[in-house]
Amino acid sequence: SHPPCKALSASDRDSFGYKTMQARLPVIITKVINDVYQTYHNLPSTELDLKEKEKEAKHIISTISELRYELQHDKKFRPLRDSEDDVEEWNQTLADHFEGSSWFKAPWLFAECYLYRRVRETFALTQHFRDYDPFHEQKKTVFKSSQKAVVAIAVRLMSPSEDSTANGTEGLSSLDILVSQGPESVGTEEAFFELAQFCLWGNATDLSLLDNPDLAKVEELQKRMMTSTASSSNNSSTTSLDKQLEEQQQGKGGEETSELQKHEEKILANDLNALWAKVKGLRKGRVDFILDNAGFELYVDLMFADYLIRAGFASEVVFHAKTIPWFVSDVMPVDFQWTLDQLRYASSSSNDSAPFFDPSDPAEQKALRDLGAKWQSYVDQGVWRVTSDDFWTSCYAFYHLTSLPSAQDLFTDMKKSDLWIFKGDLNYRKLVYDCQWPTTTPFKKAIGPLGSREDVPSLVTFRTCKADVVVGLAEGVEEKMDKLANDWQVSGEYAVISFKQ
Ligand code: F6P
């Protein structure tokens, strides 16, 4: 079916889509080439099938270089040539809707998905690199640079501090409250608001926006998240925008507000209250996360999922990962397990490689290991379930989840859930069909059948804004934002939390 409004496309030279096609994606592809080149160079001479592997690596490099050429010269899309399960669906769509279309003419969401699927094709057609993830090294590097924040969170979660055993909860952060109280009082409103915002802002550290990930910037962002104090105040975004504008005009940065409040003011549509009303009514329910990025974002997602379990709101959490390397940093099932392993085996050098996380303090090492062991036990007991389906990396918007024949098993299973949590920018774009909605369009309308059908559970999206489309804003917010920061829609500094009952 057709988009409900005019698709966003790179043919508009002022759009972020154009910038992405023209400048960002060639960099991403070049990094894939460099990664394979490195792997090729590092192949030990003792490697079995060395000659074969070298030949394949060289072939991958030239095929991906051709792909970059096709993109940069706006060549027509061609059918896929591999024999993966989803190939017919892709080729049928290409034939039915994109005959003669090309990178800069098509809706840019389609073109981008097609690009990652073409990268997949290249590896799928090899023998030795079939399961190779060309983004794995990048995911690792950035997660490694998050060590400080990862450790600090683990310590606070796993070992109650002196203060947190004091009477009352005044002055404590919600993380302390989480550990200091028995499980029956874990599910406080304070904890919910703070952890939900961690979960939201974790999305700001994804890799595809950071063409050259500035690791110091990532660390700074995480530090700011960590030093924030709990607040469940709910400023209407319009009032706080007025304040931000006023401060900008007076040249000050709003020093009196806490870090978390400052962050909260940047949530331009904020349905956290409605989400809290839903969550606190759940008793041993099922919550589904449609995951976005690996690394720090996944880590804070797990922290939020842990909270839902500990508080008794959920007894089952299902994580939907991607089946193939996707938009650089998205989680695949192997990334999920890899992450738990790095926590479980922190600072232990049982295998030949050095430990990934290696804080010097034994208490910190223990906190990481205990947290990893605990999360692993959730997986082993089936309390947490990791799954993946080709639907999430298909060319379809999420409107089609309810009707696409190949998505029916997935949809049938997901209907058993009480709440779907969609993480990140791309999942948001797929929810609202990535078209030119007026920013005041109600979220429920923008998500089509997911908003109107009775059999679709409650859903929420935690999204930092990194692409043109945004809906659910109050009257006047767009105009105010345009005055405040001209790149507000794409900078990743602002966010929306939109909820459908
Ligand atoms: O490149 C397009 C895009 O959707 C951006 O808008 C965003 O920076 C990135 O890909 C993915 O972001 P996320 O990981 O939050 O989905």
Ligand code: MG
């Ligand atoms: Mg992503």
